[in-house]
Amino acid sequence: MxxxxxxxxxxxxxxxxxxxxxxxxxxxxxxxxxxxxxxRPDFASSSISAAVLWEHINQGDQFKRWPAWPDYEGLRPGQSPHGRFHRIYISQPLADALPVATNVAPPGSIIIKENYDPDRKVAGYTIMAKVAGYNPDAGDWFWAAYGPDGAVMAEGKPEMCISCHAASASDFVLLQRLDFGGGIGQ
Ligand code: HEC
The missing domain is CATH 1.20.5 (Single alpha-helices involved in coiled-coils or other helix-helix interfaces)
Structure with missing residues (x-):
């Protein structure tokens, strides 16, 4: 017993x-x-590059399966200089964090803008990727622009991208405030 x-x-x-x-x-x-x-070691501020980012979103965590910006799915009309239409994809860490009360995107945030010409053909990609410690003076974003086949047109901290996006009231993001406090386009 x-x-x-x-x-x-x-x-x-x-x-x-x-x-x-x-x-x-x-x-x-x-x-x-x-x-x-x-x-990921290749997303460290010392080793991030347009090539690493392109491989990550195409061969690794494939961006075509990523979430859209909330309530902003599909082809949308775009503004200069980005092309007539665009489609936005966001990485899962950013999707999980939105809306972000602090208006600061967390590390691992990637925003992909697939740009289309007036005939609705893909004309290229412009991407922002948040990499901790990469560029503290401008929100730690790594910027990259590619042709439709992945040819690198710009990368790193291009003054051109940063100066225009600095008009944002929310961590260099222009589509919408990260806390959703301002509508698309504000
Ligand atoms: C003259 C201003 C201007 C310049 C220069 C510019 N952008 Fe933009 N960008 C915009 C606007 C406006 C939007 C909002 C979407 C739209 O209307 O196309 C935007 C949206 C984006 C987005 C979607 C997230 C967001 O911030 O809304 C990404 C990613 C992006 N741009 C990347 C880039 C990269 C990379 C460069 C440099 C190669 C660049 N941009 C240069 C004005 C600019």
């Missing part, structure tokens, strides 16, 4: 430990899913 009771206690303890492990591993899985991008 005594042995039996001991065995039951042992079983309960084992079950409780197993449940705890299961819960802990689920939590850590979700955490690592959210932080994979910002902790």
């Amino acid at each position: 005594k042995k039996n009771r001991f065995f039951l206690v042992f079983l309960r303890l084992a079950a409780a430990t197993a449940t705890l492990f299961l819960v802990l591993s689920i939590i850590s899985c979700q955490k690592s899913r959210n932080s994979t991008l910002s902790s």
